[in-house]
């Protein structure tokens with residue numbers, strides 16, 4: 263399954279490949295205050311692929327918070343959050359905000375509400391290596 267998307271102003275463009283149809287893909291709305299503020303519905307697939315392009319990377323905010331182990335990519339022009347990327351023991355991995363995809367309405371699973379507060383960094387990175395999506399930033 264292939265999905266295109268990006269931010270609202272067009273600076274950021276993304277492409278996501280998933281091995282499950284969107285109606286079966288598990289979604290997450292994490293409980294952290296960033297995700298609640300953006301009403302995120304993220305997806306990840308360790309056998310998929312996420313690619314990101316930007317017309318101007320200087321207009322992309324790699325916002326970090328908490329353990330500062332991932333960049334939450336927000337467009338500085340239009341404010342859209344497209345997903346988070348971080349280095350893991352398995353390489354660069356990402357979760358994707360399905361709300362930034364053209365096919366957003368096809369993702370129909372009720373989001374799980376995980377709470378990762380208090381998770382130690384090694385466990386966090388191992389979880390991302392196992393569960394997040396291989397990612398390439400074209401910059």
Ligand SMILES: [Zn+2]
Nearest residue numbers: 269271337340
């Ligand atoms: Zn934008």
